């Protein structure tokens with residue numbers, strides 16, 4: 272009891288002493304030195320805008336490359352989206368996506384969009400996609416996002432056409448796989464921009480579909 276009584280007295284006394292010591296020495300502190308460091312201070316809207324990278328990507332791109340982000344669809348529920356140089360070119364909000372393969376063509380030199388299109392790969396006519404791919408001009412970037420099922424109508428001819436654009440995974444493409452890819456007409460090597468996930472009931476994130484895929488990066492102008 273007596274010990275706790277002493278403690279109860281000691282606490283306010285030491286608080287007083289500490290406050291007094293602090294106030295006393297505070298006289299010597301220049302107030303300016305307590306200013307918040309720049310990175311802690313709230314950024315202005317302008318600064319926030321400068322920090323955000325194109326397409327919301329993790330890293331900004333240099334001037335001699337284009338920023339892109341491609342997201343496949345999630346199961347058969349959420350549609351895919353394709354962003355290029357901070358412009359969303361295909362998305363559910365734009366209402367220009369569909370089940371199957373969603374494809375944007377971009378001029379590889381200027382970055383100007385040439386075409387966007389989707390191809391039903393479950394019940395559509397694969398010859399439409401064959402013609403579309405054969406007509407891709409030299410020096411064109413090809414951005415591809417799968418949605419629901421990119422594989423049922425996939426045939427050898429289409430696999431070859433995608434492989435020629437730099438794809439490594441197109442030849443395995445099957446029923447309800449997830450696939451995102453950026454290639455180009457005239458690439459000499461395989462594209463480094465590709466992700467592929469096989470539909471595998473043992474490992475699927477959703478019941479009948481694998482996880483959605485996201486691919487982002489900086490593609491150099493004129494990769495040819």
Ligand SMILES: *[C@@H]1O[C@H](CO)[C@@H](O)[C@H](O)[C@H]1NC(C)=O
Nearest residue numbers: 378379380381408409410411
């Ligand atoms: C891409 O842009 C360049 C420069 O304007 C032009 O010369 C070329 O024809 C364009 N290519 C296509 C396929 O539109």
